Amino acid sequence: MESDGRSARFWPSTGLLERAVVSSSQYETYGPGHPAHPDHPYPEPYAYGSPDTYGYPDTYLPAYAHASWPSDAATLPRQAVPLAPTADMPSPADPSTDPSADPFAGPSVPGGRAEARRAARRRRTAERPDVRKLLPQALVVAFLAGGTSAFVADDKAVELTVDGRPRTLHTFADDVGELLADEGVRVGAHDVVSPTPGTALDSGEEVAVRYGRPVRLTLDGQRSTVWTTARTVEEALREFGVRAEGAYLSVPRGRPIGRAGLALDVRTERAVTVMADGRARTIRTNAATAGETVEEAGITLRGQDALSVPAGSFPRDGQTVTVMRITGTKEVREESIAFEVRRTPDPGLFRGTEVVERAGEPGLRRVTYALRTVNGVRQKPRRLRDEVVREPRTQVVKVGTKPLPMSVRGADHLNWQGLAHCESGGRPAAVDPSGTYGGLYQFDTRTWQSLGGSGRPQEASAAEQTFRAKRLYVRRGASPWPHCGSRLQG
Structure with missing residues (x-):
């Protein structure tokens, strides 16, 4: 056995040489005409390559015919393939034309019988088994047998189910994650792997991969996007905890959910009370609007009739909708x-x-x-x-802007405050019950305007009324106030 993992054996009965190349799991076989054969008549001094067990270099070994070994060392075949001599080497003697020719002796050389005896000894020596040569070959077989045992021990039979599709396979993976990587199974954040990717693999293990699917769910009017590993609508509803009995579904329960997901509208069954015409009706419904709920209750809206909630609003469980009968x-x-x-x-x-x-x-x-x-x-x-x-x-x-004179000659010394208190109680806007007289001094409208006043006397200021009263006194004395005129003197 050499350092490069090769061994050789010569078979005298066939005249062939077998060489086992462990590193490539192959036998290489040579006939008597090959330079590597022990009985080649003209061994050549090769310029490179290390000698093999028989003293010949292994440089030419890959250049000649060989038979491949399978991976199991216990069934390694041996196949001898004689090679025809090439044009640059001499051919052995043909016994059919030369009875004295020996296929293992090579061409005739000087020396006669002595040389023939030496050739016979060489043949007997070659036929005798050599323990030193057989030992490396046994080691090769043992090495291959051990490697095969380890190979068989690492092989595991597992069942891999990907999204509901099971298959049994053999793998050398150490854990679940390595198995998925070897099989090209990619998982994302919403996918579920059981057991987890870090779990060690044993033979007979069952590995399941369930892909996540987005569902654009509208549940009782509320919209959201949820992820599920369910493969049908019915499985998804169970996973979401949605009561499907009596509910409205926009798609059939048995519809498959693809990897791209789907849009699903679900309206669960609710109890709604409808008040109309003095009577309450409670029904169970999966209607989408309050208007549809009123129709399901058997109530017809007429004319200007309306509802207590918008007709297009979503009816909630336990809600009361009142019908308003309107006439106008x-x-x-x-x-x-x-x-x-x-x-x-x-x-x-x-x-x-x-x-x-x-x-x-x-x-x-x-x-x-x-x-x-x-x-x-x-x-x-x-x-x-x-x-x-x-x-x-x-x-x-x-509106007058002229300053009002406060003095009237012959009337300034009189008690005008006493007169006003007697006539009107001192109130500038006072009017008698008949509406004829007004102001502090109870002027009638005609007299007031004759004194230069405008409008009605009770609308003028107190100062103007006193001024007009002084002018009236100068004209007529105390006679315009027959009951209270005496107050002017005291």
Whole structure:
């Protein structure tokens, strides 16, 4: 046995040489005409290569025919393949034409019988088994047998199920993750592997991979995206904990869920109470809207009838929906529009005096109201629209700015406060029950205006009323106040 893992054996009965190359698991066989054969008549001095067991270099070994070994050393075959001599080496003598020719002796050389005897001794020596030569060959067989045992021990039979498709295979992987990598099975964050990827593998292990699938779920009006390893809609509903009995499903329960996922709309069965016409009806429904729920309860909406919740809203479990029976009419009303008052300063009038130059006139508006009754109860009128029939006319008032004189000769020394207290209780805006007299001194309108006053006396300031009363006293004395005039003197 050499360092490169090769051994050789010569078989005299066939004239062939077998060489086992352990490193490549092959036999290489040579015939008598090959330079590596022990009986070659012209051994050549090779320039490179290490000698083999028989003293010949192994340089030519890969160049000649050989037979491959299988992996199991216990069944290694041996096949001898004689090689025809090449053109650059001499051919052995042919016994059919030369009876004295020996196929192992090579061509005739000088020496006669002595040389023949030496050749016979060489043949007997070659036929004798050599323990030193057989030992390396036995070691090779033992090495291969041990390697085969280890090979068989590392091989594991496992069952791999990928997304529901099982298959049995043999593997040398040490753990689940290595097995998946060897089989090209890629898993993501939403996939489930059982047992976990770090679990050690034993023969007979069952490994399951379930791929995650996105489901765009709308459950009772609430939208979300959830991941599942379920392969059908029914399995996914169980995984989500959704009660499917009596529920509406947008797709059949048995529909498969592909790797790309699907959109699923689920409306579970709910208990909803409908109040209408003084009666309550509780039904179980998977309707999508409150309007559909009212229809399922056998209630018909007419005219202006409405619901207590938006008709398109989602009905919740335990919710009460009230039907409002509405009747309504329209009513047109005429309303007055107040006029504006515009005041302009007038230096010809005493301060505190206002004179209406142009009387204002209110406008007229026509308003349309909606009158409704809900379940027999009249509601507050609702204003629908309005239009102006007549625009209001602005009132123009002149406002005096002239300073008011406080003194009237012949009347300043009198007790005007006492007179005012007797006539009106000292109130400038006082008016008698008949509406004829007004102010501190109870002027009638005609007398007031004859004294230079404007409007009505009770609308003027107290100072102006006293000034006008003094002027009246100068004209007529105390006669305009027959009951209280005496107060002027005291």
